[in-house]
Amino acid sequence: MKSEYTDSIRKEFGSVILDENVSHNETYLTVKRESAVKVCDYLYHHFDAPIVSIFATDERRTDGCFKIHYVFSLDKEDAFIIIKINIDEKSPVFGSITHKIPSANWYEREIQDMFGLVPKGHPDPRRLINFEDWPPDSYPLRKDFDIRTKPPRVKGEYVYRRVEGEGVYEIPVGPVHAGVIEPGHFRFSVAGEPILNLEIRHSYTHKGVEKLFENISIDKAVFLAERVSGDNSVAHAVAFCQAIEKIAGAKIPKRAKYTRTILLELERLYNHLGDIAGIATDVAYAFGAAHANRLKEEVMQLNESVTGSRLLRGMNTIGGVRRDIGGSEEIILEKLSSLNLDFSELMELLFASPSVADRIETTGRLYNDIAKGLHVVGPAGRASGIVRDTRRDHPYAAYGELAFDVPVLKSGDVNARTRVRSDEVYESISLIEQAFSRISDGDIKVNIREIPDGYALGYAEAPRGETLYWVKTSKNMIERCKVRDPSFCNWLAIEYAVLDNIVPDFPIINKSLSLSYSGNDM
């Protein structure tokens, strides 16, 4: 990375940088606690660098303090800049940056719940992860909190925003829904049919994943990564493995990189097909839904025949992949060519159907500036004019050597989100074909015996978008693992996308954003 950024921070703010340290494509700058807001604001607005994660670490045992990390992505240079601040236990507060950078909102609340560090000046300091019955002064990600503790339930209340006025009423939905979907709570304020306000409440599926990472061996942690958000297993596993491989300074074999690429794209295929099927179901286009579901099932059966797992689990490991899929080249390519034909025929019919168009055009519009402010990622972001794709901006696996387009649309409605996914299906098929034509013979794994102490970012473009892991190791164990699932960024977008839409359109808007509850709550 050019030192342009560090230099300009120095020039702008004088001696706020206490420490600077560069490893791989990550530059860590420790700044004075009180200047974090200014520095972050500067990076975000002046350099247009999106903030991709904010997280805390409890380093009281080694450095005598907590630390907060603000991770900025420098897309054009394939680099990251991480601003760090130290926080003393005796004064566990830090300045909130949410009023300058709206996408910081949930991260800061998460840090408050999990570490007991208070974001001062946060516009909405309610609980996010722990429910109201969780006792105060108990913070799961602090090192002195034992994972097996079962804190007693206490009395507490969670206050929802209220919309008042003549004829305004509330519709509470969930956590147990009518369909087969994950649990979460939605509270609509409506006047007649149009939605005036939606408030979402999550964390029903919080399983203590980040704490668990610190309590299991690194090998086993790959399996846990696969289960953070089940249908994005491969992307999570790859992001995690890459972080560890970066720490170990290991270069994985070319064949492993290509195999990972093929698996990642197979995962995108069945997910996108499933999302398109879901959208077709929700607009009552039963014919399209049945076919899209059939195509999804065919890809899942292909996955099973190639890897033994319908969800492609158990393939990734630290240092590469476990099994060679070279023998399946023929059946994969054959299936993809028939998929290509069937899918294009189906999309032609779907987009030509007036009853579908009527339901998806202009529905659930997510405006470009709001998408940017919330840092919406993946197909949902790209359908709202955000030109970002981890595969291209921070190439990993074999993506740097393959050609593909990043489809972007601006209209931000359900239609745009459906089309972006549909275009991405063709790109995925082409990526797998290219990968097979360029894959070379060789090992599929390097052995990494010792994992040195260190820290690094690992990332992947999951079907839902940018997925990020920051892992710190110590003595062959994980000291901290911050997982940032794409849905953690995208969930708030739904509160905006539904405004002025009618309640019956909520399911399609929700489906078109394709949000993971488990990935969000962890």
Add this chain to the structure above:
Amino acid sequence: MTVEDELEIMGQRLNEKIKNIFGRSLHIREVDAGSCNACEVEVTALSNPIYDIERFGLHIVASPRHADMLLVTGPVTRNMELALLKTYNATPCPKLVAAMGSCACNGGIFGDTYASGGGVDKFIPVDVYIPGCPPRPQAVIFGLMVAVDKLDQKIRKKEA
């Protein structure tokens, strides 16, 4: 044997049992008690045109009040415990509970922690356990078959 053949054989057997016991279809309410969502992927698959479980007399319903059986996934998180109990209580008797997936069976990889409850049977009585992470759709159908047998036994016991 292909997936379709396996499915056909099991499905028909299940269908007969259901007809004998219920004289109608078996109504199932799925409850996600904190799964990773992959179990939901497979429950959803059960309704796709390949498995199409409705033809075997299995019907996924929208409310526990309409259900004969709860199909529960996930390790039961602290935050879902209450919702699961409420759903269980809202289901009319006699009812069946199937724990689907390793984490519903015993907590699986998420174990028993501050956030994860360590399995469904710590909170409500479970009739059948369907292991797998996630179980394949065929395994779910097989598990449901075992559950239906159990219900038959339950009813007989009551009558005796």
